[in-house]
Every structure is written in C-alpha cells, then in structure tokens.
Amino acid sequence: MFRKILIANRGEIALRINRAAHELGVPTVAIFSEPDRTSLHVRHADEAFCVGPGPAARSYLNVANIISAALICGADAIHPGYGFLAENARFAQICIDHDLAFIGPPPATIASMGDKAEARRKMAEAGVPTTPGSEILRSLDDARAAARQIGYPVLLKATAGGGGKGMRVVDGEDDLPSAFATAQAEAEANFRDGRLYLERLVRKPRHIEVQVLGDRFGTIVHLGERDCSIQKPSHQKLIEEAPAPALSEPIREKLHATALAAARAVGYSNAGTLEFLVDGSEIYFMEMNTRIQVEHPITELIYGVDLVKEQIRIAAGEHLGFAQDDMSPHGYAIECRINAEDPANGFAPSAGTLVDVEFPGGPGVRVDTHIVAGSQIPPYYDSLLAKVVAVGRTRANAIARMERALSETRIEGVPTTIEICRDVLRSEAFRAGGVDVEFLPSRFIADRAVV
C-alpha cells in the first residue's frame, strides 16, 4: 500500500478520497488555492499545501506546484478525483515520470479515450455499437458528403471536446457551413484542436452508463448501470439513479456485456464508466470516462463496494478482491446534486457566503459535501455544494426517502437546485421511470415557466 497520497482536487471529492485513504490507513496531503484555505478538505487532510491563487489554471491545474508538493512531502501516489487533471494523460505521465503512482488508468488509455473519434473507432473495432458517424472531417465538403451518407439530423462534434463545447446539431445541409465554422472555431478556442467529426443525432435518448472496475492483472467486472437522464439543458446531470428503472432485462444485460467487452478491448484498469445512449432497444456507445464519476455513491450503496478504496488498492498493485459472480445489487439508490445555481435563471452559477446549512440524516441517507455554515463559495470552480443520496429496498422507498431527506435540507445564502430536484421527484413521469434526457429541459422547465 502507498505511504502517503496527495489529493489533487478540492470540494466534496477531495474529502471523499481523504476518507477512503484514512480508512486504508494511508496519510493524506491536500492541495488548496488561496480562497480554499479554510475549506473542509484542507482541515481533514494530514498535511496541506497552497498551490496557487483562486483561478484553477494557476492552482488546481498548476502541475509544477502539485508535483513539487508531492515530492517535498514524500507522497508516493496522486489521486486526481474528477475534473481538473483527472483525464489529462500528460499529467498522468508526469506523475509516473516522478515515481508517483497515478491513481487511475495508464496514460495511454486516458489519451485514447479522451480523443472521441479515436475512442469511437476503437469501440467499433471491438464490436461495440456506436451511432453511425464519420471519421475526422478534413473539410466542409467532407462534412457534406458524410452527412448525406449518415442522414440528417446530424451532430457535429469536436474530437477533443467535452461539456457541449464545439458541438452543433445540424438539421439540414443549408445549416452545415455555418455550424461547421462555429464548431471548429469553438473547438480551436477551447481545446486548441479544431478537428471535427459527425454522428447521427439520436433524438430523446436515455443516458445510461455502466461502472467498470479492473485490476492490473486482467480481471474486469461491471458494477451495473446508472440512469443519468435527468439533465440540465447544458446536458449536465442533476439526478441519477441505480439501477435504471423501466429497462428491459435484455437491454440491461446488453449494456453490461457491452461495457465489459469495451473495457476488455482497451485493457482497462482502475475505475471507469462507459456512457451509452439508449433509444428503445438500441444502445450506442457515447464515451468512456477514465476516472471516478460524481455519481459513484449510488453504485457503492447498492453494491456495497467502496469504489475509491478499490481505485487506491488497484493502483497500489493489488488484485481485485471479488469476481463478477460475487457482485449483485441490493435495492435502489438515488442521488440529487445540490448546486449553487439558480434554476429560474438558466441554472446560472452563483458565489457567496452560506449563512445557514443543515443536512439530512437518518436511515438510508448519505451526504457527500464540503460545505458548512459560513463557507465561502468562490466563483472559480464548479457549483456542486453537496450530493444527497438515498437508498431503499424498492425504488418507491428510495424516492420517499429522498423526498424526506431534501425536506430536511436547508442551504441559505445562494440559490440552489434543492427545489427543482423535489419537483422532479414529485412528477408522475419521473415516478413512472424511464424518462429521456429532454424531460427536464423541455417539459419540466417549460412547465415551471408557465406556472
């Protein structure tokens, strides 16, 4: 096992990793930016280093200061969490070059899954279904020809992309030239890589992802699926649940088998997630996230596995302690993301001081958070304040528990997503299960606007 782990992140995930390390008996080192000096993740760690001022580019993305801190304090591993440097293959390689274990998959795996066109090609080779699409487009003429072959509507995407940047829906050939130009410019500006490709647009899919876990000796298991279809208009997830409701067993099994085949095809090790679009009985590979996900607790609660501890164990060269047959889910779990955002104003993020904070407790409730009353929410980082997770024997049970938990939750000082989560939980469509990604943006936010 490692001597000491540096946690290259902030907020709730830094605390989550700190807890896993401490339970394994491994001391921890936090990094922080100046505005995060008094943050809970700093207080819980055994040591802490300030690595820069507020803006992430100068602190949580400051590779030189992070590596230097790790070397000075004698850490032998770095856990990147999610976001920031978690899917940066060069950072992973730099860690390895400095004899620091990177708690995640090998750099080459991160690189190949980070390039979306390459990931699609690799998956198609492995027999994993992908949406019909093109190779990298060399020109607008290339795009025209590819779009005709695929059939409109198409989705124009940046191969280096993420977060909806460099992505355009194109309904017909007339719209293609301007969409091509703007997507290319956006991709250049955001990723310094303007390469684009085309995919057929799947209208109103469900977003279902499969958790996988592999050790360095070739053992790979899946830990079931998570339904992440409750998404904001920006395609960011708001509510996730596991297992996916209203999904036929053959499709569920197909998702699991496909995820395992895909993970094996790339020789995956550590924790990873394969995201799929589900359209009726069709499933399409969307992308693979080579890191721990925000919504990992719902899987932990129904499988009784500590994914972050497993990540650390695997990176330390240990064998996975269980096989696929040992793994079966028990019950249902739901996660609501409590963000410092104003749903009435396009989910605009907000910063400020929290004057009052109360979290729920009681049976079947887990809260992963870094905030307390008096916490300052800096403007520099993502707006996640807390993850409220509820587990129950049945889905109805889990929903009732989540409603109870949210009714106990109070955060004063910034607008939050608590109420919109409660509204979703109350809605008949959500209770019936199986809604698609357009549910929240179209029906739900539209409904609220009318009221």
Next chain:
Amino acid sequence: MFEETVEHRLRPIAAAFAESDLVRIRVADDAAEIELRRAVPNARAVAPGSGGEQTNRTYDVITAEVVGVLHFQRPPVEEGYSLDGDRELAQIEALGIRNPVRSRGAGRVACIYVAEGQPVDYGQPLFAIDRS
C-alpha cells in the same frame, strides 16, 4: 525564550494579518493567547508618506510564488541588512529548478520568516522588506 516566541510564532501571524483584510485576529493555544487589532481598516491602503496613524514605515512582504524548498543566497542575508537595489535573496527549488526570490527593490530586511531548507508553499511569507 520570549524573543524566540516573537521570532517564530508572532511574526508569521502578524505578517499574515498584515496581508489580510481582517481587522481583528485572536490566536490561542495552551501556552499563550494573542490578539491583534488593526487601527485602520487596511494598513496596506495607506500610501507611503501619507501619514498612517500607527507608523510611517511601509513593508513589502515577499511571498513564495512556487511550491518548493527554500535555499538562501550565499552569503545569506540577515535581518537588518540594507539592500541597495533589487537583490536575489533566496531560491526556491522545485522539480530540480531553482527559482529566484528577489527583493524587488531597495530597502532594509526587516524580517525573515523562513529557515534554510524549509518547504514553502504558494503565498507563504518569506521576507519583509522595509521600504521607508
């Protein structure tokens, strides 16, 4: 004993206080308790020579820009030294590279907050330079 306490414990607290926008700070442990109050809301806002209420001295606190291990320039400066211009006072070694720490102009070395070979992190006070 008292001098050592002032040197190693009080000065870093005072420096951090001076750098902050706080008007009052209280630090306590088993052995001692100290409370600092600011006469003006932010001493840094008082321009040199404008006649601040407390003092007409102006200090610049030189802080670490990188995370690394501090090495004094040879021969090392000592408190009370006068600097006739922009001088290299120390280096911070990070990933095998020695990053210079400079005085950023003339002045008197009023305080040295760090020791040879000490790990420092971003923003950590290293030297206070009296510019008056």
